[in-house]
Amino acid sequence: MRFALLILLLIPFSGWCQKELVLQDQIYEQQIKSVQCYLNTNTPGSYLLPAVASIGRQNLMLEFDDLAENRNNYYIRLIHCNFDWSKSTLMDLDFMRDYNEQIINDYAFSLNTHVPYVHYRMPIPPVKLPGNYVVIIYRDGDKKDLILSRRISIFEPRFDLAQDETISGLGNIRNTNQPLNFVINYGRTEVINPMGSIHVVVRQNQRWDNAKVDVKPSFLREDKSQMEFRFFDVDKTFEGGNEFRFVDFRSLLYPGQNTMKLDKARKPYDLFVNPDMPRGSQSYTQYPDMNGNFDPDNKDYQQEPWISGNYLYVNFGLKSPQLKGNVYVIGAFNGWARNDENRMQYKDGFYTSRMLLKQGFYNYQYFVDSSDKNPNQVEGNYFQTENVYEVFVYYRPFQPNADLLVGYYAIPFNAR
CATH class of the missing domain: 2.60.40 (Immunoglobulin-like)
Incomplete structure (x- = not known):
């Protein structure tokens, strides 16, 4: 029932x-x-x-x-x-x-x-x-x-991209932001009006919620069929963010990393994640993550984990002073959405959230939705963070009258 x-x-x-x-x-x-x-x-x-x-x-x-x-x-x-x-x-x-x-x-x-x-x-x-x-x-x-x-x-690869790893001109955002400098060569395709027919989109860690759409080139070299993208200011660079937090509840028999308690009094079970603390003012700490992704898995019954994994209520807690704006738990597990389901409630010095999730290994982070504050204020922004950027290059020819994706490039940043 x-x-x-x-x-x-x-x-x-x-x-x-x-x-x-x-x-x-x-x-x-x-x-x-x-x-x-x-x-x-x-x-x-x-x-x-x-x-x-x-x-x-x-x-x-x-x-x-x-x-x-x-x-x-x-x-x-x-x-x-x-x-x-x-x-x-x-x-x-x-x-x-x-x-x-x-x-x-x-x-x-x-x-x-x-x-x-x-x-x-x-x-x-x-x-x-x-x-x-x-x-x-x-x-x-x-x-x-x-x-x-x-x-x-x-x-369909028609344009070429060359990355320039030179870092310059970042000023006071040098320690927090990550610039991507690259050159697009469209010489293999006859392009009329490159500034109007070529569009570039860049995203970080497979996220569309903070992607930079229709990024304009810094220089157009029509004699070389090249567009140069050199990002020097805060509007054109990505904030580095931080390595993602993680919790492992692939097993309901043995406690996984960053789990505090599993309450089996009722089904679905309630899992309590170790309470988190803000880390925006701390020094950067390196550790591997999945760049916000998640892995549904069942270590207790490893055959067919996609249909043997249990759903349970996962309780997140963030010990923090009350912040201006709503706080959300986000990650690939919910499509980076910010809605009622993952909006945290504040009481007695803690933000809490309870979500129904499938057994697995999850990356997550805390997002602050505030008009005048950095959304990463809980997590912090660090140039050293390992991220993966994707560059999408579109071209609209005369026929068909549509934006064709003629270049796609994945660029690891601080790969280890």
């Missing part, structure tokens, strides 16, 4: 609320959990890869859980977008190889878990054109009954 009530509370009835499509990573029903979209290389750890693929090897995979006892008829569809993720004017026939609607037939029911769920898995249908796409999942063929949306990118 308790499990049925939990699932009932999570499901918003479509008659009660109107779902509005947003062309970003979004979950539209709270019973949808553990969404992962990645380049499937059939190797361990491929789930950590970004949802970016070359036009010749479109092995993108989408996986998610539905906290329900019965299977739903879920469909998948793609929407073509411009470089800034606005909807393009292309028709389905312009970019799809096959019919632009497929049912998800690959699913499995959870095995003796405290909360029943159905795990869905679907290869992203291939496309004909490089560019940005939003994958949408909806119920029973009704495109208004949205379940989730995820951004993906398909590239």
Whole structure:
């Protein structure tokens, strides 16, 4: 009865609320959990890869859980977008190889878990054109009954990029920010009006919420078919942030790192993470992380962990003076979203948050949503932080009238 009530509370009835499509990573029903979209290389750890693929090897995979006892008829569809993720004017026939609607037939029911769920898995249908796409999942063929949306990118390498690791001109942000200097060469393609037809987007650690869109070059060398990007000021550089915090609850039999207590009085269990402290004023400490990602896993039953892992309530706590603005627990596990589910409550010197998460290893951080303060004020910003940056280069030719992704480059910063 308790499990049925939990699932009932999570499901918003479509008659009660109107779902509005947003062309970003979004979950539209709270019973949808553990969404992962990645380049499937059939190797361990491929789930950590970004949802970016070359036009010749479109092995993108989408996986998610539905906290329900019965299977739903879920469909998948793609929407073509411009470089800034606005909807393009292309028709389905312009970019799809096959019919632009497929049912998800690959699913499995959870095995003796405290909360029943159905795990869905679907290869992203291939496309004909490089560019940005939003994958949408909806119920029973009704495109208004949205379940989730995820951004993906398909590239065809036509432009070249050379990185310049020179660091200069940062002034008082030298210790906190990370500049990316690079040169784009478009000499292999005949480009008319490069300033108007070429667009560059840069993101950090697979995050779209703080990406820099339509970054303008510092210099245009038309005689060399080159664009130079040299970032000297705070608006054009990324704050370094800090290495991500982590918690390991892959096992419910043995305590993992940074776990304080597992309360088994009720199912789903309650896990309490070791209380955290602000570290923005501390010295930088180096340790490995997953750059904000998460790994659903079950060390107690290692066969088929995608359907044997239990869901439990994970309780986060941050001991801190009250801050101006809302504080959120964010990471790839919730698509970097900031909403009611992960907004923390303040009481007696502590910020707390309680979320239903699947067994696994999780990276997370605390984000402060304030108009006049740094969102990383709890975590701190350090030039030494290890991050991965991705540069997306788009070109809009005369035909087709769409932004084609003609260059994609992953740039490790402080790689170790």
